[in-house]
Amino acid sequence: EPEVTQTPSHQVTQMGQEVILRCVPISNHLYFYWYRQILGQKVEFLVSFYNNEISEKSEIFDDQFSVERPDGSNFTLKIRSTKLEDSAMYFCASRDDRVSGNTIYFGEGSWLTVV
Protein backbone atom coordinates (compact mmCIF):
# COMPACT_ATOMS: atom_id res chain seq x y z
CA GLU A 1 0.00 0.00 0.00
CA PRO A 2 1.38 3.45 -0.86
CA GLU A 3 2.43 5.51 2.12
CA VAL A 4 3.52 8.93 3.22
CA THR A 5 7.14 8.94 4.34
CA GLN A 6 8.78 11.46 6.64
CA THR A 7 12.36 12.29 7.59
CA PRO A 8 13.93 12.58 10.04
CA SER A 9 12.09 10.36 12.48
CA HIS A 10 13.63 12.29 15.36
CA GLN A 11 15.58 15.53 15.51
CA VAL A 12 17.05 17.39 18.43
CA THR A 13 17.87 21.03 17.84
CA GLN A 14 18.93 24.03 19.85
CA MET A 15 16.53 26.88 20.43
CA GLY A 16 16.83 29.48 17.71
CA GLN A 17 18.03 27.07 15.05
CA GLU A 18 16.25 26.44 11.78
CA VAL A 19 14.71 23.05 11.19
CA ILE A 20 13.40 21.47 8.00
CA LEU A 21 11.13 18.48 8.20
CA ARG A 22 10.72 16.52 5.01
CA CYS A 23 7.84 14.53 3.63
CA VAL A 24 7.18 12.51 0.52
CA PRO A 25 3.40 12.36 0.01
CA ILE A 26 1.69 9.58 -1.90
CA SER A 27 2.57 10.09 -5.55
CA ASN A 28 -0.80 10.85 -7.14
CA HIS A 29 -2.09 12.96 -4.27
CA LEU A 30 -2.80 16.66 -4.71
CA TYR A 31 -3.55 17.93 -1.20
CA PHE A 32 -0.88 18.06 1.45
CA TYR A 33 -1.00 18.83 5.16
CA TRP A 34 1.07 19.28 8.26
CA TYR A 35 -0.30 18.52 11.71
CA ARG A 36 1.47 18.46 15.02
CA GLN A 37 0.98 16.86 18.41
CA ILE A 38 2.59 18.29 21.50
CA LEU A 39 3.22 15.51 24.01
CA GLY A 40 0.02 14.67 25.86
CA GLN A 41 -2.11 17.03 23.79
CA LYS A 42 -4.38 16.83 20.77
CA VAL A 43 -3.27 16.43 17.18
CA GLU A 44 -3.60 19.95 15.73
CA PHE A 45 -3.90 21.16 12.16
CA LEU A 46 -1.11 23.46 10.99
CA VAL A 47 -1.48 24.02 7.26
CA SER A 48 -2.92 22.67 4.04
CA PHE A 49 -1.31 23.05 0.63
CA TYR A 50 -2.73 22.67 -2.85
CA ASN A 51 -1.64 23.69 -6.30
CA ASN A 52 1.67 25.04 -5.01
CA GLU A 53 0.19 27.37 -2.47
CA ILE A 54 -1.15 27.39 1.06
CA SER A 55 -4.91 26.87 1.01
CA GLU A 56 -5.46 27.17 4.74
CA LYS A 57 -3.44 27.67 7.89
CA SER A 58 -4.11 27.72 11.59
CA GLU A 59 -3.21 30.34 14.17
CA ILE A 60 -0.25 28.19 15.16
CA PHE A 61 1.25 28.59 11.70
CA ASP A 62 2.84 31.99 12.18
CA ASP A 63 5.69 33.69 10.32
CA GLN A 64 8.20 31.28 11.82
CA PHE A 65 6.70 28.47 9.77
CA SER A 66 6.78 27.93 6.03
CA VAL A 67 6.03 25.10 3.64
CA GLU A 68 7.37 24.33 0.25
CA ARG A 69 7.08 21.78 -2.49
CA PRO A 70 10.52 22.18 -4.01
CA ASP A 71 10.09 19.44 -6.61
CA GLY A 72 7.47 16.96 -7.74
CA SER A 73 7.81 14.67 -4.78
CA ASN A 74 8.90 16.45 -1.59
CA PHE A 75 6.85 18.60 0.76
CA THR A 76 8.76 20.38 3.51
CA LEU A 77 7.96 22.22 6.71
CA LYS A 78 10.51 24.79 7.82
CA ILE A 79 10.65 26.35 11.25
CA ARG A 80 12.84 29.41 10.97
CA SER A 81 13.89 29.94 14.57
CA THR A 82 12.77 27.16 16.85
CA LYS A 83 11.34 27.73 20.30
CA LEU A 84 11.04 25.30 23.18
CA GLU A 85 7.29 25.12 22.62
CA ASP A 86 7.83 23.85 19.07
CA SER A 87 8.84 20.49 20.56
CA ALA A 88 6.24 18.08 19.21
CA MET A 89 5.53 15.24 16.83
CA TYR A 90 4.93 16.65 13.34
CA PHE A 91 2.77 14.63 10.98
CA CYS A 92 2.68 15.07 7.24
CA ALA A 93 -0.45 13.93 5.40
CA SER A 94 -1.86 13.82 1.90
CA ARG A 95 -4.96 12.89 -0.07
CA ASP A 96 -6.00 12.77 -3.66
CA ASP A 97 -9.02 15.07 -3.59
CA ARG A 98 -11.34 16.93 -1.26
CA VAL A 99 -14.36 14.70 -1.61
CA SER A 100 -16.09 14.63 1.73
CA GLY A 101 -15.12 11.53 3.66
CA ASN A 102 -12.10 10.86 1.50
CA THR A 103 -9.20 9.44 3.42
CA ILE A 104 -6.28 11.54 4.56
CA TYR A 105 -3.12 9.40 4.79
CA PHE A 106 -0.59 10.26 7.47
CA GLY A 107 3.10 9.63 7.76
CA GLU A 108 4.82 8.15 10.79
CA GLY A 109 5.72 11.53 12.15
CA SER A 110 8.90 13.43 12.96
CA TRP A 111 9.71 13.99 16.60
CA LEU A 112 11.21 17.44 17.10
CA THR A 113 12.87 18.19 20.41
CA VAL A 114 14.03 21.75 20.99
CA VAL A 115 16.53 22.20 23.81
Next chain:
Amino acid sequence: GNSVTQMEGPVTLSEEAFLTINCTYTATGYPSLFWYVQYPGEGLQLLLKATKADDKGSNKGFEATYRKETTSFHLEKGSVQVSDSAVYFCALPFPNTDKLIFGTGTRLQVFP
Protein backbone atom coordinates in the same frame (compact mmCIF):
# COMPACT_ATOMS: atom_id res chain seq x y z
CA GLY B 1 -17.89 25.03 15.39
CA ASN B 2 -17.20 21.34 15.11
CA SER B 3 -15.56 19.57 18.03
CA VAL B 4 -14.95 16.08 19.35
CA THR B 5 -14.67 14.72 22.88
CA GLN B 6 -13.04 11.42 23.57
CA MET B 7 -12.80 9.38 26.74
CA GLU B 8 -9.59 9.63 28.71
CA GLY B 9 -7.23 6.73 28.86
CA PRO B 10 -5.48 4.56 29.38
CA VAL B 11 -7.90 1.72 28.91
CA THR B 12 -6.41 -1.50 30.23
CA LEU B 13 -7.98 -4.80 29.23
CA SER B 14 -7.21 -8.47 29.22
CA GLU B 15 -7.07 -10.27 25.92
CA GLU B 16 -10.51 -11.25 24.55
CA ALA B 17 -12.28 -8.58 26.62
CA PHE B 18 -14.91 -6.28 25.09
CA LEU B 19 -13.76 -2.79 24.19
CA THR B 20 -15.65 0.49 24.06
CA ILE B 21 -13.96 3.83 23.53
CA ASN B 22 -16.44 6.69 23.70
CA CYS B 23 -16.47 9.59 21.26
CA THR B 24 -19.06 12.36 21.09
CA TYR B 25 -19.11 15.27 18.72
CA THR B 26 -20.70 18.62 18.02
CA ALA B 27 -21.03 19.55 14.39
CA THR B 28 -22.75 21.69 11.84
CA GLY B 29 -24.68 19.32 9.63
CA TYR B 30 -23.59 15.71 9.31
CA PRO B 31 -19.90 15.52 8.55
CA SER B 32 -17.99 12.30 8.03
CA LEU B 33 -16.58 10.74 11.19
CA PHE B 34 -13.31 8.88 11.52
CA TRP B 35 -11.33 6.67 13.87
CA TYR B 36 -7.57 6.73 13.44
CA VAL B 37 -5.14 4.42 15.22
CA GLN B 38 -1.48 4.93 16.08
CA TYR B 39 0.46 1.77 16.84
CA PRO B 40 3.71 2.13 18.79
CA GLY B 41 6.38 3.74 16.63
CA GLU B 42 4.05 4.23 13.68
CA GLY B 43 2.02 7.03 12.12
CA LEU B 44 -1.70 7.69 12.18
CA GLN B 45 -3.66 5.12 10.20
CA LEU B 46 -7.30 5.32 9.26
CA LEU B 47 -9.09 2.53 11.12
CA LEU B 48 -12.65 3.14 9.95
CA LYS B 49 -15.02 5.87 8.90
CA ALA B 50 -18.71 6.63 8.45
CA THR B 51 -19.87 9.22 5.95
CA LYS B 52 -23.49 9.69 7.00
CA ALA B 53 -25.86 9.26 9.90
CA ASP B 54 -26.68 5.64 10.86
CA ASP B 55 -23.71 4.33 8.86
CA LYS B 56 -21.56 1.71 10.53
CA GLY B 57 -17.85 1.73 9.83
CA SER B 58 -15.93 -1.48 10.42
CA ASN B 59 -12.41 -2.80 10.03
CA LYS B 60 -10.22 -5.42 11.72
CA GLY B 61 -13.08 -6.40 14.03
CA PHE B 62 -13.65 -2.82 15.16
CA GLU B 63 -16.98 -1.11 14.61
CA ALA B 64 -18.44 2.34 15.14
CA THR B 65 -21.94 3.59 14.33
CA TYR B 66 -22.69 7.20 13.42
CA ARG B 67 -25.53 8.09 15.79
CA LYS B 68 -26.98 11.53 15.21
CA GLU B 69 -29.51 11.18 18.07
CA THR B 70 -26.77 10.92 20.64
CA THR B 71 -24.06 12.68 18.55
CA SER B 72 -21.77 9.74 19.18
CA PHE B 73 -19.36 7.54 17.29
CA HIS B 74 -18.20 5.04 19.89
CA LEU B 75 -15.55 2.51 18.91
CA GLU B 76 -16.21 -1.12 19.85
CA LYS B 77 -14.56 -4.48 19.48
CA GLY B 78 -15.93 -7.73 20.78
CA SER B 79 -12.63 -9.40 21.62
CA VAL B 80 -9.41 -7.42 21.81
CA GLN B 81 -5.94 -8.80 21.16
CA VAL B 82 -2.55 -7.77 22.48
CA SER B 83 -1.78 -6.46 18.99
CA ASP B 84 -4.63 -3.93 19.35
CA SER B 85 -2.57 -2.01 21.91
CA ALA B 86 -2.31 1.47 20.44
CA VAL B 87 -3.65 5.01 20.72
CA TYR B 88 -7.06 5.57 19.13
CA PHE B 89 -8.19 8.98 17.85
CA CYS B 90 -11.70 10.07 16.96
CA ALA B 91 -11.83 12.81 14.30
CA LEU B 92 -14.15 14.90 12.15
CA PRO B 93 -13.59 17.70 9.65
CA PHE B 94 -13.90 21.42 10.27
CA PRO B 95 -16.97 22.80 8.51
CA ASN B 96 -16.44 23.59 4.83
CA THR B 97 -12.80 22.58 4.90
CA ASP B 98 -10.81 19.40 4.56
CA LYS B 99 -8.84 19.69 7.77
CA LEU B 100 -9.51 17.33 10.64
CA ILE B 101 -10.25 17.96 14.30
CA PHE B 102 -8.90 15.19 16.50
CA GLY B 103 -9.88 14.02 19.94
CA THR B 104 -7.21 13.76 22.61
CA GLY B 105 -6.58 10.10 21.86
CA THR B 106 -7.24 7.08 24.06
CA ARG B 107 -4.42 4.68 24.83
CA LEU B 108 -5.47 1.04 24.86
CA GLN B 109 -3.28 -1.50 26.60
CA VAL B 110 -4.18 -5.16 26.19
CA PHE B 111 -2.47 -7.76 28.36
CA PRO B 112 -2.34 -11.50 27.69
